[in-house]
Amino acid sequence: MAKTKVYLFTTCMVDQVYPQVGVAVVRLLRKVGAEVIYPADQVCCGQPFFNSGFTKEAKNLAEQNIDLLQDADAVVIPSGSCTAMIRVEYPKLFAQQPALLEKAKQLAAKTYELTEFLNNFLEILPLSEPNSRGAVTYHDSCHMCRHLKLRDEPRTLLQSSGFSIQEMEQSDRCCGFGGVFFTRMPELSHAMAQQKLNRATESGAEVVVTADPGCLMRMQLDSDGKQTIKHIAELLDEALRCE
């Protein structure tokens, strides 16, 4: 049987700041038997522009990505936020353009956030002894938990990989990133990240984990290296390599 052709959309932030997250994603996808295809001409999903009111610019990028990803069996993205952009916002952007709307819907239907996709392969993924690894606390990114309704998926994967989860207070409270918000309202963004990190520390967990590169960046900027903050793909990949 032919392998599932999974197109990896890494996101611009993983490309520029967290390439190791992309590497971990590739290993995880191969572990579950996917043929990983990396369309080289990918750049950005368009969300930063969409969220700050540059709708025309966002539509240009959306059109570009719809073309780029159309042959995939599945598109997997290590970001709840970028996944939400493609899945929830692309179809809305082309509501008045029937031909593009159809394509946008087709793409939306086969686009998955990483942990959502991996939850289909729980029998293959590292199933370490429960609690055999450290305690982590999971930060729900806003778009992942509210637009995509993905709250259990990342937690299930962490647990099946041997991590125990120590929930922080209000794990779904925004970390303060907000795309262009962090550049327009830096003081506020910082204060929100501080609150998030304080609550993460109070949870008693050793590692703060998130499934969104944007939140990862915001929290790392504020932690001054005092806290270990990781993308969920990195943790799952660690477990995979220790198998």
Add this chain to the structure above:
Amino acid sequence: MRVDLPTFRAHTRAALADQLLQQSIENASGNFSDGREKALGDLPDSEALRDQLKLIRAATLANLTEHLEEFERNATAAGVVVHWAQDASEACEIVIALAKERGISQVVKTKSMVSEEIQLNSALEGAGIRPVETDLGEWIVQLAAEPPSHIIAPAVHKTKEQVADLFSDELGRSVEADIAALTAAARDALRGDFLSAQMGITGGNILVAESGTLVLVTNEGNGRMVTSLPPVHVAVVGIEKVVPSWEQAEVWLSLLSRSATGQPLSIYTNLITGPARPGELDGPQEVHLVLLDNQRSSYLGTQFEEMFGCIRCGACLNVCPVYTKVGGHAYRSPYSGPMGAVLTPLLFGKGQFSALPQASTLCGACLDVCPVRIDLPRMLLQLREEQVEAGRLPWLGVWVERAAAWVMTKPKLYRMLSLLARKFGGTRLAKLFIPFPIPEISQQTFHQLWKSRELEE
């Protein structure tokens, strides 16, 4: 009043530096949110009820004129004098004229956001009429000469010690910083005003068209005194507050206080249908209702119509990560938090309040809790889009975003710039110019790693 990005950032810095304020907002918003969750949990199906209220509000707004006319007919039949005010100054003029015609120089008021919206107090004072706020929170902010900072808890930014100082100054005696003592002092001080005032001014939570009834929800009993002791009662209410029937008002009421304070119902729910009937001992001789438009009707049929389904419960403020850090005053509007970030530019000028639609991470927590499921994030986005189109943002930021978006449509150029950035010291150079923290870029992009041998199977 202009609240652009630099101004809002200055307000933010001041708020973040105020430890007392941070503590007060955190406590209050936490209590309200917990209360809301519990109160909604006690209902058999609060989600279905929210769906229902959304439908009720949307259907009413779609035929607003018809419902307002029905309300006017029935209220008039019950003896209410209905006035229509196109804008704030017209509304203030109506109230002032009513007072002047009757030689009234002092009025008592209940908490009313619409009266804040039209700045009724300063208009009254300008006309030589003394307004006395009788809601405890409103009285506190009136004594402090400050605007309210939360649509349902006007003095949420004040500690009890600060309130004790205010009361001591006002009353000329030392008042203990103890909630019971403070409440007793206010009750004592306000009693005389209730008895002597010739006019009571209120807002209104709901207007029930089928009976011409004004529904007024309060927790302190002051609403009942304001609407029954003085011989004249004047209510100023936004036109969007109408609901066709009692059956629908019931849905509204069952969600309002639960969403606001976590109460199944507020302590007092006043249903006012006209003045005292002949022979009745209590109640005002005259009831006037001022229906305020103030821009509202101009948004009907637009993408902002949904905003006018808001029932002013304040639930969105209590969960907003921005509001709970900056507090209400940072918005410089009676309407703050997520609902205020949309409503304020609509009512008071999109140009003047250009920072407010930016004061959100679009996290969606507001939509999660809104009893009417008003899609505030969608409207914030809409306002941002209009700002870009109208050129209301700082040109440099706009230029940078346009340029970045353009580069993103040119993958080869994007990759060339990525390589150049790495050749010339990564983000070190950029950090000299960029006025906010940015992360280090990696030594290699993922694209480079993919092309290297590292990822070969």
